[in-house]
Amino acid sequence: MVRYAGIDLAGSPRNPSGVAVIEHSRGLRIVFIGLLYSDEDILGLVERLKPVVAAVDAPLTPGRGYRSVDLELIKRGYRVLPPGWRGMRMLYERAVRLAGIMRGMGVEVVETHPRSALKSSGCSDVYRLAEAVGITVNTVLSRDEEDALVASIVALKHGEGGVLVFKACDGEVFLLRRLCD
Template sequence: MRPPIKVVGIDLAGSSRSWSGWAFISDDKLVVKVLRSDGEILQETFRVSPLLVAIDAPLTTPSKGIARPVDLDMRRKGYPVLPPLFPGMKDLTNRAIRLKNEVVQKGIEVVEVHPLSSRRALALPLKEWEKLREALKLMGFKGDIDRELNQHELDAVVCAYTGSLYLINEVEIVGDREAFIVLPKPGKPLTMSEVIFRWRSQQTGLRRL
């Protein structure tokens, strides 16, 4: 039996005093939660054993200044992001790096994503949250997509979806090895059926090599 595509997406808050969105994709099945502490986030993530974790937060800091080359590249492409050391971003960046290190130690790959930019690339609703939920539902998600979701939960779903596209090489990598952000290839979003088909075809091809 082919393994499912399993991705966690995290819309991370800068502090455990605020809610973070957490979403888990297992093929087209979707589980979405809001969590607070690092411990809760790590516990839920390790429990589902994902192949990849996609986090909406800077995962590195610049060698000088407040912005990284990838932040400037994103802005030039029309995807403005807040740099890691911008006022109000330092706590988020430090928290994201701590979580990334914990996850990587378990042998799980972690990538940086930016769900607002992902939605721009895919022409999905940007801030109209109910319309976004309906659009994601039409893309073939099942499970928690059928209930009301807040913006943190929906951002987490977009993070996880972007991560699933990364696993099937349907993304643009902005930046370099030191720091990069994963963006969907611009255009109509793939349905989850298409994502799953490409994932399974890819796994079959790998076994034949």
């Protein structure tokens, strides 16, 4: 059994972060999906469930404005925000801190942008995406949980070697290959 995490990180622990962990063991299933607030809760879940890859919806490299990798994504039709903006700076700082701790736990951490990953997958919504990879979703998800589930699927596909990688001198962002018609 191998687990993959997706984290739709909020800039402040006062706001909810969506977290999803999926497991690959004779099929795919959701092990956890929900909203967490504190760094301790997020890290505690990661420590307990031990994913091999975590895809985080937050910039993991700095930038004063748009990074070159962001400009490449924008050129391809994806809508991303630069880590240099004030609100994004707080998100970046939290993401880098958590990523460092998770890497210390042996988790590979990658940057993603769930709405862009959903678009690149060709799927109309997160429920269709989940179905396309064999995950059953039995409840209505919040936007943060949807983004976390997409991010966990990016982590899964990265683990399998099936992602789109946008790379520049100042970072890399992982999206999904086409999964729906």
